[in-house]
Amino acid sequence: MGLFRASLEDLEIEDEPSFRHVALYEDLKRVVSAMGQTFLVPPEGEWLGWDRAVLLNLLFWEPGTTDVLSSRCIDADVVMHVAWHELANRNLPACVEAHLLGESIASAFDLYLIGRLLGHSPSSTFLESQVVRMSEAASDEGLDEDAFQTLLTGVSKEPERAFELLRELLFDASRALLPAATPEQGLRALEAFDDHPYRPLLHHYEISSWVMRSRIDAAKSQWPADASKRALEVDEALRSTGDAVAWLERTWLR
Incomplete structure (x- = not known):
């Protein structure tokens, strides 16, 4: 299985309606959108084990580098987590x-x-x-x-x-x-x-x-x-x- 680069726009964001009343959500989402192809994902229709994705991120993640996802879906809270790391890296x-x-x-x-x-x-x-x-x-x-x-x-x-x-x-x-x-x-x-x-x-x-x-x-x-x-x-x-x-x-x- 290979890993492919993807932007936030290439992904399905899950649980997003739960955060509609959190004003910061849209601002943080824009931060991640501006990062471009910042994610590594498995091929369409395939799944990378969650524990394996976590392991790869723990071993290889650094500020400004790519996050590995287990599928072409991302939780809304993870979007915000990625944004805060990016903002820390910038500032x-x-x-x-x-x-x-x-x-x-x-x-x-x-x-x-x-x-x-x-x-x-x-x-x-x-x-x-x-x-x-x-x-x-x-x-x-x-x-x-x-x-x-x-x-x-x-x-x-x-x-x-x-x-x-x-x-x-x-x-x-x-x-x-x-x-x-x-x-x-x-x-x-x-x-x-x-x-x-x-x-x-x-x-x-x-x-x-x-x-x-x-x-x-x-x-x-x-x-x-x-x-x-x-x-x-x-x-x-x-x-x-x-x-x-x-x-x-x-x-x-x-």
């Missing part, structure tokens, strides 16, 4: 901090979307799959079903705040793990976040892959000494503003 000089910041923004935006869809799009396939996976991750961390539902209620009431709290956790935890040289050091790094309200969701995300990719990139790349400055400035701006999603919209999308 941040390449460095470890930029990579981790882009990952944390794109991933935390999923929680923002859950907050926006709860009560609005109950039949969304994104909502169904993400909530189940998050519930499983939270359960593994000792959060019972009632506590998880309370967490979701808070996300639904304040999706912008939920986005920023999770973004900070993902960014800070992945940066804290970077210098850890032993399991004991890694555990101490993680334990520093045990009191964070979204700590039960931490292992829902692929932060191990982010950290490993960052270590590889740091070893093979020679970035300017001040390469991380812009990423850290954006991180601080997001922490200090009242609405991090609105800040990103104003600064990166307008």
